[in-house]
Amino acid sequence: MAPLPGELTLSFLTRLAARYHLTIRDLLAAVTDVGDQQNLTGMLHPDSEIHLNTQACARVATLCRVPPQVLEQALPAWRREEPCGKYGAGPVGRLMRGEEAVVAWGPTCPACTAARTGRRVPARRYLAAEERVCARHRYWLLFLPGTSGLPLPLGPCPEVVDAQRRHVRLLRRSPAGAQAFEVARAITGSWWNQPWPDEEHLWPTRLEATRPTGADPGWWKVAARDLITYPETVTLARLLTDRTVQERTITESRRHLPYRLGELPRLLTEVADQLGRPWLAHHLATVTHGPLFTWAHSCVRTRAASTPAAQRTLWKVHSSHRPRPLSDLLPHAPAADGTPPAAKPARRLRGHSLQAEQAFQTGQAQAQAYHQQHGHLAVPKEDTPAGYPLGQWLANTRARHTRMPAPQAAALTELYPWWNAPWSTLWQRTWHLAPGTTLAPTTRPTARSSRPAGSPPPATASANGSTCSAPATPPSTPNSSASSHRSASMPRRRPPPAPDDATSRPAPKKPSPTPAPTPPNTAAWPP
Numbered sequence: 001m002a003p004l005p006g007e008l009t010l011s012f013l014t015r016l017a018a019r020y021h022l023t024i025r026d027l028l029a030a031v032t033d034v035g036d037q038q039n040l041t042g043m044l045h046p047d048s049e050i051h052l053n054t055q056a057c058a059r060v061a062t063l064c065r066v067p068p069q070v071l072e073q074a075l076p077a078w079r080r081e082e083p084c085g086k087y088g089a090g091p092v093g094r095l096m097r098g099e100e101a102v103v104a105w106g107p108t109c110p111a112c113t114a115a116r117t118g119r120r121v122p123a124r125r126y127l128a129a130e131e132r133v134c135a136r137h138r139y140w141l142l143f144l145p146g147t148s149g150l151p152l153p154l155g156p157c158p159e160v161v162d163a164q165r166r167h168v169r170l171l172r173r174s175p176a177g178a179q180a181f182e183v184a185r186a187i188t189g190s191w192w193n194q195p196w197p198d199e200e201h202l203w204p205t206r207l208e209a210t211r212p213t214g215a216d217p218g219w220w221k222v223a224a225r226d227l228i229t230y231p232e233t234v235t236l237a238r239l240l241t242d243r244t245v246q247e248r249t250i251t252e253s254r255r256h257l258p259y260r261l262g263e264l265p266r267l268l269t270e271v272a273d274q275l276g277r278p279w280l281a282h283h284l285a286t287v288t289h290g291p292l293f294t295w296a297h298s299c300v301r302t303r304a305a306s307t308p309a310a311q312r313t314l315w316k317v318h319s320s321h322r323p324r325p326l327s328d329l330l331p332h333a334p335a336a337d338g339t340p341p342a343a344k345p346a347r348r349l350r351g352h353s354l355q356a357e358q359a360f361q362t363g364q365a366q367a368q369a370y371h372q373q374h375g376h377l378a379v380p381k382e383d384t385p386a387g388y389p390l391g392q393w394l395a396n397t398r399a400r401h402t403r404m405p406a407p408q409a410a411a412l413t414e415l416y417p418w419w420n421a422p423w424s425t426l427w428q429r430t431w432h433l434a435p436g437t438t439l440a441p442t443t444r445p446t447a448r449s450s451r452p453a454g455s456p457p458p459a460t461a462s463a464n465g466s467t468c469s470a471p472a473t474p475p476s477t478p479n480s481s482a483s484s485h486r487s488a489s490m491p492r493r494r495p496p497p498a499p500d501d502a503t504s505r506p507a508p509k510k511p512s513p514t515p516a517p518t519p520p521n522t523a524a525w526p527p
Helices: 009-019 024-031 054-064 068-074 110-117 158-173 177-192 202-210 217-223 230-241 243-252 265-275 280-284 291-302 308-314 354-374 390-399 406-415 425-433
Strands: 049-052 093-096 105-107 124-126 139-142 150-153 459-461 467-469
Touching: 009 024, 009 049, 009 054, 009 124, 024 054, 049 054, 054 068, 105 139, 158 177, 158 230, 177 230, 177 291, 230 243, 230 265, 243 265, 243 291, 265 280, 291 308, 354 390, 354 406
Parallel strands: none
Antiparallel strands: 049 093, 105 124, 139 150, 459 467
């Protein structure tokens, strides 16, 4: 019995056991038998994979009567690693599972499997992102942790099949197509996790049309994330790989690092038009973090260079922006007696440590105490209030703001909207130290300006109350929140533009008291 191309080794062994009228456990016991003992480690689950050593592979080749060379070419995990057994030498097998331990897989198309094997038996294959759709039989090959997968008919959603054809063309024409798809998947995944606005109709309709009969709507919304967002992900990937869009983004930013996506209105308009959502540009204008902002930030930073290092930076998806695995999100099944499962804490993602999370919580507590005392977070690098290096912590946090997890960025924004303002720390402190001045924005910034009403005008007040014109760019000082030690070729953040009537009206010395600050990012969706 021959394997299917790209099939999981355990899936092939399951079909082989069925051909011999055995259970998979009986077959594994025969393949890994060492002195009447089963030389097998790990737990057997429907979504498991198995790694075999050379002796065990030889036994499987004898049972299925297929040359080892054919098995090696068809089964990707056939020679992936040599597991160590618990009973010394001899055939060894090791069972593995989990989205981080096993490469992405999914069920095979039922019609394709029946045509190839002559039997309607389930099988599992390693699947790339563009192989999730069987365009011939119109199936979505859905991965579900803890199961052998679920093939879903795509009759109600022809746009998913059309997106798969565009995805294949993208991979053929663009060398960065695969990396761009991962960036786009992170973007749509971040939108998926936010409350959907009232204007969004495509995703709810598609979600309801593909929901299996009897499936819980809440469970299905978690499981169908990649399916429902697939057309938009492919569209975004094609848009981001467009060289014209990249050059236009750099030109529109005037080669300065953007503070929020509202400074790139043409990019937002293009995204909204391509996705068929005209209202999306308004929601994206206030975004100051997340995968789309990181891509735009990297595009300006690398200036769309074609060097390998620049391309790696442009298409890098930080671990904090990657969609969480479904195994962490899907609810667990209730117990046998009907007792609902206990809520388990979310597993920490790769690249996130408990020490880093505790360090952020400590810094956030110190920043909150400083803000309650002074009303701002314009802390110089060398300042250590209460013996804690808060200035250095804030400088480090600002330096990595593009790769911060969304909850951390939202927490700092709620504490003080201008914790990562595009103005130097010295300029902010000069404004705060001026008699009777405040830094309380009264309106949310728009795409036309990165400086809302009520923020520091383009004139600073000295300690004696006199005013002087602000420099065209923030002063480069040791206290500046912008990195003064960066190279001259590195684009800097654009200083806030002056109001339209700044030339005809002097900046006020004492702004009137204003309400509490409104966080810059107040849109419900996307983040």
